[in-house]
Amino acid sequence: MAQSLLEIVEQEARPYAGARVTRVQLRIGKLSTVVPDALRFAFDAITRRGIAEGAVLEIEEVPLSIRCRQCEEVFIVEDPFMICPRCEGIDVEMVSGRELEIRSMEICDGD
Amino acid sequence: MEIKLVKEILEANAAIAAQNGALCAEQGVYVINLMGGAGAGKTTLLERTIERLKGRRRMAVIEGDIATSRDAERIAAHHIPAVQINTGGECHLDGNMVRAGLGQLDLSDIDLLVVENVGNLVCPAEFNIGEDAKVMVCSVAEGDDKPLKYPLMFQVSSLLLLNKIDLLPYVAFDVERFCADALKVNPHLEIMPISCTTGEGLDSWLRWLEERSCTKGA
Numbered sequence: 001m002a003q004s005l006l007e008i009v010e011q012e013a014r015p016y017a018g019a020r021v022t023r024v025q026l027r028i029g030k031l032s033t034v035v036p037d038a039l040r041f042a043f044d045a046i047t048r049r050g051i052a053e054g055a056v057l058e059i060e061e062v063p064l065s066i067r068c069r070q071c072e073e074v075f076i077v078e079d080p081f082m083i084c085p086r087c088e089g090i091d092v093e094m095v096s097g098r099e100l101e102i103r104s105m106e107i108c109d110g111d
Numbered sequence: 112m113e114i115k116l117v118k119e120i121l122e123a124n125a126a127i128a129a130q131n132g133a134l135c136a137e138q139g140v141y142v143i144n145l146m147g148g149a150g151a152g153k154t155t156l157l158e159r160t161i162e163r164l165k166g167r168r169r170m171a172v173i174e175g176d177i178a179t180s181r182d183a184e185r186i187a188a189h190h191i192p193a194v195q196i197n198t199g200g201e202c203h204l205d206g207n208m209v210r211a212g213l214g215q216l217d218l219s220d221i222d223l224l225v226v227e228n229v230g231n232l233v234c235p236a237e238f239n240i241g242e243d244a245k246v247m248v249c250s251v252a253e254g255d256d257k258p259l260k261y262p263l264m265f266q267v268s269s270l271l272l273l274n275k276i277d278l279l280p281y282v283a284f285d286v287e288r289f290c291a292d293a294l295k296v297n298p299h300l301e302i303m304p305i306s307c308t309t310g311e312g313l314d315s316w317l318r319w320l321e322e323r324s325c326t327k328g329a
Contacts, residue, residue: 001237005120012114026120031263033233080262081295090298098263100120100237106113 001034002042005102009052013107021052023106029062029099031080036061055105064097124238127206131213131241138218141324142226144240146264147248148257149230152274154182155307156248156316157225161189163317164223168324173212173226175204182227192216203234206241223324232261244323250275251284258292265296270303272316277306 005024013019028034036059047053065076068084069091077085082092119125135142147153154174161170171192174182183195194212196204209226216224226242228235236245247268249257252275258265265271271293279286290302303319305312 001120004123007123008116008118008120012116031266033237033263079295080259080266082266082298083295102116102118102120104113104115104117108112 001100002039002046005039005043006046006050006052008102009055009105010050012105013051016107016109019051019107019109021055021105021107023056023058024052025058025060025103025105027060027062027099027101027103029097030064031094031097032100034100060103062096062099065095066092067095068092121237124206127210128239128241131206131210132243133241134213135218135224135241135243138221139325139327140218140221140224142224142240142242142244143320144226144228144235144242144245145248146228146232146235146245146268147230148232148250148253151230151248151250151253152307153227153230153248154185156272156274156305157186157227158189159307159310159313160225160317160320161186161191163313164320167321168222168326169220170223170225171216171221173204173209173216173224175208175227175229177202177229192221198229202229202231203238204228204240205238209240219327222326223320232257232264236261236264236267244269246270246272248272248274249289251278251282251286255285255289256292258289258296262296265293265300268297268300270301270319272312273302273304274307276304276311277309 009021009024013021040057043057063076065074067074070089071084071086074095075085083090084092145153164170172186174195176182177198180195183193186193194215196208196212226240245268293300303312303315
């Protein structure tokens, strides 16, 4: 996961010769298997001596939310159940919770 | 300066997975991503499946393990094409690894391809490989709390094979609670109790496979 992230970051920074990556903003869904601290640990390890060394990962943790088609409403839920908390129906779809996204990154010119 | 992106971290894998899927669909191959914890019974299930589908579907298997070729050897002993992928440490197969595996198979000669993923209830759920369906194997010897502990895996699967039911008299596994929890996490999950030792429930599994795959002929 950290490797895939780094490949995208390096690819996006490539047009800016000499730039260093200082921050990367991510959105990680609650239901995803990524643990933010574990990702930071792995990312720190693989960015040593590269253009993203020291880059800070800012991670927005996205809650699990589901839309109930019967109630026509979106609910943020704590438990990973695909059941409407109001009507207990199963005609639901996940709206958020599985994100593994890079939103943006910050670079600064090299010295 | 800020660079706005909005990219999926796994977009590269998704693209390769889509290519894998298209290639297999083109060749009429139905692909299953077989997942489950280490020791759940995935390889044994495959052996029983191969025996019973002989003459009805032409099968092939891609085996994913961190190390050794033991599983591929077990499958190859049944005289069907078996490719072993050693991840060397990665705890899951990804699209790229499976693409390499596909390259070693004659897809025109295959009706049903099962990719047996690395034994792991976590990461395989995140990485598509180009499959038509994700099938999970859980055994009653693993504890009945898995659906709540590993919700994503249960969520992305179409079918759950609850294996080793012959051991139920000897383990503290609450089948009702397990199924209730699994259905809360995925109300559309089909659950089939089976035993690869006694053969119980395997007919339903074979029917499930035959309904979804078809044979291209002799």
